[in-house]
Amino acid sequence: MKTGSSAAPGRATPTPPDALARKAAALDAADELARHRDLFALDDDVVYLDGNSLGALPRHVPARMQDVITREWGRLRIRSWEESGWWTAPERVGDRIAPLIGADPGTVVVGDSTSVNVFKALVGAVRLAGDDRDEILVDASTFPTDGYVAESAARMTGRRVRALAPADIPAALGPRTAAVLVNHVDYRTGRLNDLPGTTAAVHAAGALAVWDLCHSAGALPVGLGAHGVDFAVGCTYKYLNGGPGSPAYLYVRADHQDRFDTPLPGWNSHEDPFGMRAAYAPGKGAARGRVGTPDILSLLALESALDVWDGVSIEAVRSKSLALTDFFLECVTAYVPAGRVTSVTPEPAAERGSQVSLRCENAGDVMRALIAAGVVGDHRRPDVLRFGFTPLYVGFADAHRAAVRLAALLS
Incomplete structure (x- = not known):
């Protein structure tokens, strides 16, 4: 993989591809945030890497909104500004x-x-x-x-x-x-x-x-x-x-x-x-x-969604985010044919958010094909593939599967 930073020439020898799946399993087994994935409505056969555009639905939110709509709005009506704390x-x-x-x-x-x-x-x-x-x-x-x-x-x-x-x-x-x-x-x-x-x-x-x-x-x-x-x-x-x-x-x-x-x-x-x-x-x-x-329906959906953060350390989220993005780049290096993508995301941890952006020829077509193959990221014109890693529900096996499917499309 080409890279936008100077890290590639001096990087350590990549983990052999046949060991990366085992590495993913081991990392997931040790992940203190892994249990939070069950809090979200996600499909087992889809890798969702677009949480940097739209986060996944926490499973409990529909029930909360049903109560807001049927009881707070439907029965209490105007009284909910005070009695339900809308104001x-x-x-x-x-x-x-x-x-x-x-x-x-x-x-x-x-x-x-x-x-x-x-x-x-x-x-x-x-x-x-x-x-x-x-x-x-x-x-x-x-x-x-x-x-x-x-x-x-x-x-x-x-x-x-x-x-x-x-x-x-x-x-x-x-x-x-x-x-x-x-x-x-x-x-x-x-x-x-x-x-x-x-x-x-x-x-x-x-x-x-x-x-x-x-x-x-x-x-x-x-x-x-x-x-x-x-x-x-x-x-x-x-x-x-x-x-x-x-x-x-x-x-x-x-x-x-x-x-x-x-x-x-x-x-x-x-x-x-x-x-x-x-x-x-x-x-x-x-x-x-x-x-x-206030936009009460959206506001109360957000309030309910924030329940998934109870007991979560943002430092633990950051640690997993960096490990996920490091591992994804490692898998891309191992699987994607040389020269097909260029990382434009900084490799030094201190300079990286929670996404990986890869420059790729025909990026729009590649992302559409990738989504059809069950890996959802997004495309920024003209030539950037974006993959967002949301640590509360994205795991290392997801990162591995995404790199494998990207490589299959680009081979």
Whole structure:
């Protein structure tokens, strides 16, 4: 296998292919997270490696939603806003997510989409930075929407946007920098960007850091509180398994909350929502990030889905994630004919999220054939095969089977 890093020429001799199946079995037998696979609705004959796009369904969620629909909505109806706790769900579910991203209680609110929350966070950060700072730095490899939102936020606040490679951001910081928007994990390549180092550099320059956690939350430790991150956003339908289109979340550091000037003040974030006053007065704490009426069905499905994290250590998840991606690359090296794929995912553990991206000729056709063969990943144009490894339900035998089937298609 070709590789985008310098690790291939100096790597240890790969495990012989005939031993890799036995190695997978041994790793699965020793896996402390293996029992969590039974919590999800998965097919035995399909290897699901697209949890970085849509997480699998936790088995207990349909029963919970049946109760929400038939009892809470069907019988209690409007009473459920109070009696079933609907009104407080955005903050309550935020507190469930907080430990997974290293945040303090009361700093995360759930609602709206990632794009809407990026807008709220970035404009809020720029306003906190002050009028004398007129520049927003943006990760040039970011998911497109983040770039679109940054441009709109810049027009709205009279700033300009500079797009840079994440590694180049610290050197570009200066007295004109208001805020920096970076993806924690690159959605194409799986590269893990340096959150601690970049955040420290941003603060040293007097600016504020906004992080997009869509491809890291639930896959690896984030440490928002430990590293002093100012704002963060993320979706919940990937590694958090909240379901298609499940609401996103917004993190605002506790000491910023009283000064957080949201660009989308809605009645739900008012200090007295049911007072229906003409003048806006923002609420306290995480609730200030709310806008309109919460999407209760999706929100409660997410709350139920988060039960699979009870008793799970995010450090154990990270350890298994790295072992899975290492093992998959080892299997690809052993089985796929030389020259057919090139890894664009960093090999050093400190630089990798929880996915492997392989550059491949005719990648779209290859992925369609791979899905037909029972291995579900996805394709990013023009030539990238993406494989997401969700440690709660993906095992080493899955990684082995995926590499074998990929090799069969490319042979």
